[in-house]
Every structure is written in C-alpha cells, then in structure tokens.
Amino acid sequence: MPTTATDSARTARKSTKETPSIQSLDRGIQILELVGRSALPVSLGHLAAVLEIDRSSAFRLATTLKRRGFLANPSAGKDYILGPSVWRLSRQYDWSKMLATVAHEHLKALAVNTNETAHLAVREGRKALFIDHSTTPHVIAISGQTGELVPLYCTSHGKALLADFDEQSLGALFGDKPLQAWTRNTVLTTAKLARHCEEIRVRGYATDESEFLDGVRCIAAPIRDRAGLVIASIGISAPVARFPAEREKEFAGHVTAAALQIGELIGAQHKE
Amino acid sequence: MPTTATDSARTARKSTKETPSIQSLDRGIQILELVGRSALPVSLGHLAAVLEIDRSSAFRLATTLKRRGFLANPSAGKDYILGPSVWRLSRQYDWSKMLATVAHEHLKALAVNTNETAHLAVREGRKALFIDHSTTPHVIAISGQTGELVPLYCTSHGKALLADFDEQSLGALFGDKPLQAWTRNTVLTTAKLARHCEEIRVRGYATDESEFLDGVRCIAAPIRDRAGLVIASIGISAPVARFPAEREKEFAGHVTAAALQIGELIGAQHKE
DNA sequence: TAGAGCTATTGCATAATATGCAACAGTCGG
DNA sequence: CCGACTGTTGCATATTATGCAATAGCTCTA
Known part of the structure; x- marks a missing residue:
C-alpha cells in the first residue's frame, strides 16, 4: 500500500507533532469534506477515485457515515449528500x-x-x-x-x-x-x-x-x-x-x- | 477484547440491513456526537469512559479528529470542544x-x-x-x-x-x-x-x-x-x-x- | 429482448491496522 | 516533596479494515 506510506508521512509533519492518525476515521472525514465541498451529490465511484481507495472500502465507510446520519441519499438514487447529523451538530452548538x-x-x-x-x-x-x-x-x-x-x-x-x-x-x-x-x-x-x-x-x-x-x-x-x-x-x-x-x-x-x-x-x- | 464482540453485535442489527460498520470511524463519530451534545468541554477520560474504550484509543481518535479540525482544545487546556470544520461543513451546504x-x-x-x-x-x-x-x-x-x-x-x-x-x-x-x-x-x-x-x-x-x-x-x-x-x-x-x-x-x-x-x-x- | 457496460453490494483471505496494556511524562494539591 | 491524576508514547497482538473478485441490480442501445 504505497499510498499509505506517503499519506502518513505527510500527516506526520503536521500540527500536533506525531501521534499517528487513525486511517479509517481519517478517510471517513475526508469523505465528509469531499461531499460537503461538492455542490452535486457524489457517487461512490467518485469517492473511491478521489481517496484512491477501493470501491468496497468507500462503500463501507459511506455506509457507516450514513447509519449515523452524516450522509444521506438524495431521493433519486444512491449518490451521497451530507446528512442531518452534521446540521444537528452545528445547530446545537455555541x-x-x-x-x-x-x-x-x-x-x-x-x-x-x-x-x-x-x-x-x-x-x-x-x-x-x-x-x-x-x-x-x-x-x-x-x-x-x-x-x-x-x-x-x-x-x-x-x-x-x-x-x-x-x-x-x-x-x-x-x-x-x-x-x-x-x-x-x-x-x-x-x-x-x-x-x-x-x-x-x-x-x-x-x-x-x-x-x-x-x-x-x-x-x-x-x-x-x-x-x-x-x-x-x-x-x-x-x-x-x-x-x-x-x-x-x-x-x-x-x-x-x-x-x-x-x-x-x-x-x-x-x-x- | 470482549467489549468489541458485544459492540459489533449491537451495531450489526441496526438500520440499513447488515453491511458491517467500520469500528474506528463509528467511534470517531460517537466522539463527535458526545462532544457536540455536551455543553462543557469533554475530557479524554470521560470520552474513554463513555465509549468504553482505552484511554489511548480515545486519544488517538480525538487527535485524528483534531488534526482535521473537527475537535479543538479550549484555550485553557486539553479538554475537547467541537472544532471549526463542523461549522464549515454546515455553513457551505444547502x-x-x-x-x-x-x-x-x-x-x-x-x-x-x-x-x-x-x-x-x-x-x-x-x-x-x-x-x-x-x-x-x-x-x-x-x-x-x-x-x-x-x-x-x-x-x-x-x-x-x-x-x-x-x-x-x-x-x-x-x-x-x-x-x-x-x-x-x-x-x-x-x-x-x-x-x-x-x-x-x-x-x-x-x-x-x-x-x-x-x-x-x-x-x-x-x-x-x-x-x-x-x-x-x-x-x-x-x-x-x-x-x-x-x-x-x-x-x-x-x-x-x-x-x-x-x-x-x-x-x-x-x-x- | 438480449446483451454490453456500468455501479452498487457482498464474501473472503490476507495483511495491515487499530487496539489494549504498560510504561512514561507532566500537572495539580496537599 | 510526594502521591494521585490525566495525557502521551512504545510495542506486541489479533482484530479489523482492506483489496480483490465475484454477484447483483440497473440503464442504454442495438
């Protein structure tokens, strides 16, 4: 997994100093950011392509996010948009x-x-x-x-x-x-x-x-x-x-x- | 790891049907929800206690979240509050x-x-x-x-x-x-x-x-x-x-x- | 209608990854 | 100065996430 090595290297030099980041959580967050940034609903394939991970992994991450209400599927189909939980979180906060x-x-x-x-x-x-x-x-x-x-x-x-x-x-x-x-x-x-x-x-x-x-x-x-x-x-x-x-x-x-x-x-x- | 077995069993019977949830992402989300729900900053110990995981795991999850700006430390110390990214996400979204x-x-x-x-x-x-x-x-x-x-x-x-x-x-x-x-x-x-x-x-x-x-x-x-x-x-x-x-x-x-x-x-x- | 080409979804073996434990460090209060 | 607490890091282990491959559902078109 060459991507991983490069990734952690980049991450390491960052802020806190060097506590390793949890990969799957980090990827989940990247999905949220990506979907949040996009005006249009994002397809699974697109997610996988941008994060450079397998479709199945993207699917499982997205499913987890969806279960928790952080992603949702527009009425039409299976593409993803941000879910109600993000809203809730931001609303109830000072x-x-x-x-x-x-x-x-x-x-x-x-x-x-x-x-x-x-x-x-x-x-x-x-x-x-x-x-x-x-x-x-x-x-x-x-x-x-x-x-x-x-x-x-x-x-x-x-x-x-x-x-x-x-x-x-x-x-x-x-x-x-x-x-x-x-x-x-x-x-x-x-x-x-x-x-x-x-x-x-x-x-x-x-x-x-x-x-x-x-x-x-x-x-x-x-x-x-x-x-x-x-x-x-x-x-x-x-x-x-x-x-x-x-x-x-x-x-x-x-x-x-x-x-x-x-x-x-x-x-x-x-x-x- | 007895906690894990029980946990995944609970998770499995949930909503969508039965695609397994990714544990660490799910835990990260739980942290976000917990911190978002709490009026006061949340300590690491508290996080670990509520999620029933080790302090070190909670720490690494929280650090990942912090790197991405989803958590932040109030000026004072090391307790956690929600970070700017949650706000950003909710703001730029329709x-x-x-x-x-x-x-x-x-x-x-x-x-x-x-x-x-x-x-x-x-x-x-x-x-x-x-x-x-x-x-x-x-x-x-x-x-x-x-x-x-x-x-x-x-x-x-x-x-x-x-x-x-x-x-x-x-x-x-x-x-x-x-x-x-x-x-x-x-x-x-x-x-x-x-x-x-x-x-x-x-x-x-x-x-x-x-x-x-x-x-x-x-x-x-x-x-x-x-x-x-x-x-x-x-x-x-x-x-x-x-x-x-x-x-x-x-x-x-x-x-x-x-x-x-x-x-x-x-x-x-x-x-x- | 059949089939080609697409995307989502599930099974499974493997290895990489997250985890808990234990040791360390730093901080507060007595 | 010591003890109790919380945050932080190292490390060995096995659990868990992953990629691959096969399946299922869908759409478009010939």
Missing part, C-alpha cells in the same frame, strides 16, 4: 466559544505586538458582542469586558462586522429610528455609514475615531470565512494619547494580518 | 436539499394518505419557498411547483413557518407596508395574523381558507427541530370541492403526524 478558542492565540499575539488591548467580536442583532479579549500591562488600558454589547454603527468592531452592508441593508437593520449620538464624532446617518463600510471593504479595516467613547481610538478588521462572509471581527483599542495617526498604518497591518490568519484557520482544510 | 431528501418519503406518504398534493417548504425572508412536492393523479390538482415562492401571511405553509412569531416580530418582519389582499379572505393586519399564529401553536397546524388563491384550501404544520425551532413546514392543498370542513380534522392528523416524524428524523440520534 460557535462563539469555538471561535474564541481558535482565535485566542492570535488575539494574544496581536495584543503583544501592538502592546494594546485586543478584542474579538461577533454580531448579535444590532449590537457587537465581545467574545474574547487580551490585555497588556498598561496603567491606562481600555477595559475589555468579554460579554459586553456595544452599538454597531459607532465602533470599529461594529463597523467591521457591517463591512458588506450597503445603505439599503443598513436601513433595513437600523430601521428609521435615528442613531444615538455618543460623542461629537458619532456617525448619525446610514448614508454616511454606508460610505464608511465601502471604505472598510477597500482598506480591509475599520476605525473608530472616538465615535463611541471620547478619548479612545480603535481599529478592527472583519474576519471572513472561506466563502467571504463576515463572521467576526478582531481589533485593538487605545487611548488617543498612545494612538497617533502615524501609527494607524502599522496597527492596521497587525490587525488585518490577524484577521486573515484566523479566517484561514476557520476555513482550514487539509490536503489529500 | 440544507434545504438535505431536508427534501430525508422528508421526501414522508411527503409521498402524506400525498398518498390524503390523496391530495403535498408540499414541503422553508422560509426565505418574507416568502415561503417550496422545496419539494408530491402529487396524486387527480384531474383537478393543485399545481405544486417546487421552487415557487409564495407570501408568508396568506398561505398555510407561510403561517406554519411563522408559528412562533408574536405581533411585534411580525411587525419587524413585514414593516409598515400594508399587506396585499389576494382574495376576500386574506388576513391584512399583523394583529390578526398574530392571533392566527397563536392558534397554530395551540392546534399544531395552520390553515389557508382561500386566503391566497380562490377555491383552494390548505393545511400545513410546522416542522420543529429538537430545540423546538421551526425549520420547515409540510402540508397539503386541495380544491374546496374536495376539502369540506368535516375532513379538516382527518387531514390535520396526517399532516401533523408527518411533521412530527420528520422533526424526529432531523433530530435523530443513535443510542450508545
């Missing part, structure tokens, strides 16, 4: 926990690199929810409360999360209620907000020039999944004194890099 | 396809039992989308176009999908635009619609008394996942001539039973 987990090290790195407080946020209705943060030992620090809800339209995280919204969607989201002015800089119209969003899409990051809290500047970048959808945001906050305009580019670099890395982690997929 | 698949046989059975056209629908914004249908050989039949979009507020499917909405949420959904009157019976206010919804929650099914198309009566029931959320609807349509009031109870029984069965299928989970 994903912000997972996000926080995989992103935590990057968050910490960002805090260290910039020497400022870093936050991780997701959208929750008309608010941004901080699901994790990492501080640095500063006398004056932006208090980062994980679990805190802040408005979308006047924070860097909020605006990063809105990056792909146009004026119409913004209107649909915020309704006709006027936006509350938190500081002199708060953006108050969806029209202006839409222009901000456009800029965010172009630059890759959002700013908050004391639009929510006086004396605080923030930068945040949208985290996108492999399909390009914004699923979260990562950024830093600092008192204006420590965040002069000339540092923006430097900070932005760190923030967008972190966002990209996390996005790739979420969308990560092993070869073969 | 679930209405899967729903149609698992529900198709029930849909067909419903059409046969009632001898009328049966439909399966999901909510798509402010519309109900028919994702599958099954007809019976009638001269006069309600044409069931899979892929068709119909209004939510004046169809049995639509109202079933709105079952858990109160007047406020209805207002948020439909805005202040007045509802279009399709027939003399169309419900035109969110207040009245909210009362319908309440009735649907109590009775378990929604009706359409020619509120969208004259001369057509429909019944539909919400399909709920294990958490109780409405995810789809199933129902039948018939010309008024074939659908006298006295048959409503009979039809409703069929429809709600089908909805329940599909919901259980979606939420299905293997023992052990």
